[in-house]
Amino acid sequence: MTQLLVGLFMIIFLALPPVAKIMESVMIIHMHMQMPMLIIAGFLIAKFFQERYPGFFEKWNRNGLPGIMLFIIIVSFWTLPRTMDEALNEAGMEIFKFISLPLLAGIPLRDSWKRLGKIGRNVVIILFTILFFVMGWLYVDAPVQLCNNYLVIDQIILGWGFLTTAICFVIYLGYILFVDPSKYE
Amino acid sequence: MIKKNWQTTLAGIIVIIFGFSLFFFGTDGFTAYTAEKARVNKLMHDRPKFPNVNFEDSKGREYSISEFENKYVFVTFLYTSCTTVCPQLEMNMLQVYKKIPKKYLGKDITFLSISFDPERDTPETLEKYRTYFHSDGETWRMARIPNHKELDTLLKAFGVIVIPDKNGTFAHNSAFYLVNKKGTLVDVLDYKKPDEAAKTVINILKQEEGE
Numbered sequence: 001m002t003q004l005l006v007g008l009f010m011i012i013f014l015a016l017p018p019v020a021k022i023m024e025s026v027m028i029i030h031m032h033m034q035m036p037m038l039i040i041a042g043f044l045i046a047k048f049f050q051e052r053y054p055g056f057f058e059k060w061n062r063n064g065l066p067g068i069m070l071f072i073i074i075v076s077f078w079t080l081p082r083t084m085d086e087a088l089n090e091a092g093m094e095i096f097k098f099i100s101l102p103l104l105a106g107i108p109l110r111d112s113w114k115r116l117g118k119i120g121r122n123v124v125i126i127l128f129t130i131l132f133f134v135m136g137w138l139y140v141d142a143p144v145q146l147c148n149n150y151l152v153i154d155q156i157i158l159g160w161g162f163l164t165t166a167i168c169f170v171i172y173l174g175y176i177l178f179v180d181p182s183k184y185e
Numbered sequence: 186m187i188k189k190n191w192q193t194t195l196a197g198i199i200v201i202i203f204g205f206s207l208f209f210f211g212t213d214g215f216t217a218y219t220a221e222k223a224r225v226n227k228l229m230h231d232r233p234k235f236p237n238v239n240f241e242d243s244k245g246r247e248y249s250i251s252e253f254e255n256k257y258v259f260v261t262f263l264y265t266s267c268t269t270v271c272p273q274l275e276m277n278m279l280q281v282y283k284k285i286p287k288k289y290l291g292k293d294i295t296f297l298s299i300s301f302d303p304e305r306d307t308p309e310t311l312e313k314y315r316t317y318f319h320s321d322g323e324t325w326r327m328a329r330i331p332n333h334k335e336l337d338t339l340l341k342a343f344g345v346i347v348i349p350d351k352n353g354t355f356a357h358n359s360a361f362y363l364v365n366k367k368g369t370l371v372d373v374l375d376y377k378k379p380d381e382a383a384k385t386v387i388n389i390l391k392q393e394e395g396e
Contacts, residue, residue, distance in 0.1 A: 059192040066196035073204035077211060085220035148220050148346040151356045 007044035007102070010037060015098055024088060027147065027154035028161045035078055035101055042106015050111060057111050064115030067108030068124060074105040075128075079135050081146035088149045122173065129169040136162030221358055224344045225373045233342045235368040238335040240299075242328035243311035250368060257294040259386065260362040261376070262345050264302035264355055265314040274359050275318045277379040281361070282325055284383035289390050296325035301336060301347050302355070303329040343370065363389070 013019060014037060023034040050057055061067045077083060078097065086093040113121065138146075139159030145152050209215065217223035235258075241247050261278050263271040275298065282296055298320070300306035306314075311327040320327060330336040340347060347357045361374040361382050371389075374382040 059190065060196040062190055062193040066193060066200045069197065069204070070200045073200065073207065077204075077207055080211070081219045082217060082223060083211060089220070145221075145356065145358065146219050148224070148358055149348070151348065151350060 001048070003044040004048040007041040007106075010041040010044070011098065011102055014038060014041070020094075027084070027150040028158045030084060031079070031158060032161045032165070035097075038098065038101035039075075039106040039109065042102030042104075043110045044106075045102060046107040046110035049107060061108070061111055061115065064112035064120065067112030068116060068120070071105045071109045071112065072124070072127065074100050076131065079131070081139075085147045085149050122176070125169055125173060129166050129173065132162045132166035132169065136160065136166060224358075225360065228344055228370060228373050232369050232371060235364050235370065236335070236338045236342050238330050238339050239332060240328035241308060241331055242326045243308050243315050243322050245308040253295055253297070253364075254368070255366045256292070257366060257386070257390065258364040259294060259296045260343075260364060261298050261359070262301055262340070262343075262347075262357065262362075263298055264300050265306050265310055266302065267354065270357070270359050272317075274376050277376050277382075278325075278361070279318050279320075280379040281383045281386065282320075284380075285387060285390070291324035293390055293393065294386070296320070298325070298327045299339075300327070300329040301340060301345070301357070303331050303333070303336065366393075 014023070014034060020034070024030045078101065083093065083097075087097045088094070116124070136159045139155050139162060141159070142155065146155055212218050213223060213226060217226055235250050237250055239247060239249050240252070259278070259281065261274055263274060265271070278296065278298065282290075285294065300311065306329045308329075311329065312322070315322055315325075315327045318325075330339065339345075343362060345358060347355050349355050359376050361376050362370060363372040363374065363386060365371045372385065374385060376382070
């Protein structure tokens with residue numbers, strides 16, 4: 001119950017017009033802070049739905065694949081330069097952002113993550129590593145302004161945000177590949 | 186092993202269909218991944234009318250858009266303090282200008298560079314700026330729109346987004362705009378491809394002549 005309230009509070013707080021405006025005025029905060037926070041909010045809310053409708057998740061997301069695919073689709077969709085612009089210019093898209101990220105990305109992520117095995121999880125991380133390298137390279141190297149609402153310099157900063165995140169994923173993957181935690185327990 | 190049941194399989198299929206449709210409709214059928222591309226596609230489809238605005242050109246002359254009635258107008262948007270895109274945009278505009286046969290210039294088509302920085306781009310500034318690009322001020326004019334409201338209407342109609350930043354510069358999207366004799370926007374051309382743009386314009390002018 002607490003998690004539900006915290007999640008809902010986060011969404012409402014993020015949706016407050018002054019808060020949303022400030023966060024969206026900086027490209028990297030828009031994509032790498034506001035959007036992940038919405039996903040985290042959904043992640044927290046998920047527990048309420050899992051307890052309330054355990055049958056639904058057990059039936060429709062038994063192996064976690066549909067959920068994780070939905071998560072990947074929604075997140076990739078919001079990394080497109082166009083969707084970021086449209087969220088700023090069109091009210092409908094902005095509302096869709098605030099609904100889709102918690103409900104269609106946050107909730108399925110939490111439910112799927114524990115259902116996916118070790119290999120499944122690592123595949124997801126590898127996938128996002130590749131996606132983030134590609135998006136980072138695109139935003140850093142693009143000779144043109146990709147988003148009409150942001151300056152090229154913002155775009156380059158965002159690109160580096162993607163690249164550093166991807167580098168962190170690589171470090172993590174290297175860690176689980178080369179370090180056996182059981183040795184230290 | 187992987188636990189499966191028909192609901193989960195069905196859910197997977199639904200998710201894939203949903204994802205496909207989301208991307209399909211979100212990118213206009215996989216054609217527009219940036220808002221700029223979507224903007225150009227939409228402009229070509231909507232064909233907005235050139236709004237009624239008043240210009241003040243580099244010679245200090247004032248006139249409305251009706252000055253260009255019965256002529257094609259080849260339009261770009263710029264501000265003279267710009268050091269990045271605008272000079273390139275205008276250089277490319279010059280290349281298009283040079284390629285248009287002389288007989289059409291001023292009679293069937295006029296080139297027009299519109300400044301969206303009316304405070305700084307006074308007629309004197311524009312008069313000086315014009316010479317950098319060998320514009321004659323007649324068949325290729327440079328003008329500002331002193332009235333802010335009118336300027337905003339035009340920028341909005343043509344989807345030009347201008348963001349002022351801290352250093353007195355602007356970030357903006359650039360393109361060549363072609364307005365027909367009736368004042369309707371008929372084409373948005375890539376400013377990085379002046380040869381192609383010139384070809385398109387000449388073809389249109391030739392067709393008109395043939396009629």
